[in-house]
Amino acid sequence: MSGKAELTINFLVVGGGIAGLSCAIALRRVGHRVVVLEQYSDSDISKMSHGGIRLPPNVSKVLFHWGLERALRQVSINSSAMQIEIYETGEFIGTHRWKEEILRETGGEFLFLHHASLRQILYDAAIAAGAEVRAGTTVVSASGHGPRVTLSTGETLLADVIVGADGRSSIVQQAILGKDVPHEAPYHFLFYNTTIPGALMRADPQLAPFLKQPDDAVIIWLGNNRSAMAFRMGAKDEFALHLWVPPTQKGLSDHDCWEGGLDLKEMRRQLGECEPRLLKMIKLAATPARVRVKMVPPLQDWVDEHGRMVIIGEAAHPLPAGSLQGGAMAVEDAAVFARLFSHLRDKDQISTFLHAFQDLREDRCASVVHTEQCNLYFQMMPAGPQQEQRDREMRAKTAQGESIFGGGEASEQWDQLKELLAYDAEDQADDWWVKWGLLRERAKQRSLDMEAEMNITRLSCLRMRA
Known part of the structure; x- marks a missing residue:
């Protein structure tokens, strides 16, 4: 269990999908007050939660750590293999089975479940943790000055921090960047x-x-x-x-x-x-x-100029639709974000933590986005010499009784995946706090101590003159 923050503040989370609900759970775990604003009603959401979702080890271990393992196992299956075939003919190319020792290294498992089941688990966990979720609430504008959001009803809501978890073409993202970058991308x-x-x-x-x-x-x-x-x-x-x-x-x-x-x-x-x-x-x-x-280019700013508004999940780093890591990046974001705010002692730290969140996450997310783009190209490679070499290498591995990801271009893809899956989001936040956060706090305390000493000296001198 994460340590509780010394200072608890109010968060407004715009968006009640995987990113928003995960953020609510994580922030409640460290003691902060959270209201989630979701534009769709519960009935609308059930209609939109189409199809299945894959949870790779780097995210399943976070959800397990949050106490959701039992609920997830009741609605998911544990997969440990992939089978490759040819789209046009159905030809079997080969299989890769995850080795148990590799899965142990990652600390998690591959879970397959319905998207609606995952959202329900996260929703129930957020409510149980004490978050308020307001369905059917449409945000029409957001500002870090306040900070505040305005609803379609004309109501204005205030908080200490606004979190934009409202997906691609997010209202909060547009408020920070001044334009809808994903919408403009081809x-x-x-x-x-x-x-x-x-x-x-x-x-x-x-x-x-x-x-x-x-x-x-x-x-x-x-x-x-x-x-x-x-x-x-x-x-x-x-x-x-x-x-x-x-x-x-x-x-x-x-x-x-x-x-x-x-x-x-x-x-x-x-x-x-x-x-x-x-x-x-x-x-x-x-x-x-x-x-x-x-294929959306990296967004430069995740934090507004006032240091009170931030974007997470697809709002901050849109991935190609259907990516393995789509939901995972949202949960990782929430884990890192809340871990940083578990150290909150003073409101002066808010802006620092928001910028630290971007610094911690943007390289990781950019790498994942790039890998997912490469994976998609690997799956949809146009017919030609490169495609023929890819298939030839995998057929050869299968003929030798080996994993299809044992060499060549396929092996490079696999090495990238292994690196992604072993990532521990909360450890990264803890490392930042030990290396940089504590240093900053100590420097700030030394500065305050020096200022206090100088004030005492000035007061002493004034008394002597009197």
């Missing part, structure tokens, strides 16, 4: 997120084996400018399906549709040439969500 692909009822898959002899994968492996299809991914989820009898495709269809609406409402035929038309089992899965799928896949 998009390269479309990402579809949907589910397939387990009963329907079991009824088809070709699809039933997917539900019996050894080690509950995630299946990844590598294609020519296309890719797909499927995995079994936990308590819900559903199979998650992710699809990345180029925006080739004419007349396709140019906006994100996380709330669903899409015609399933649209996703089918976007498939292109694909293996028969994928086509069957799409025909059985639920109404999908769709979002544009953008």
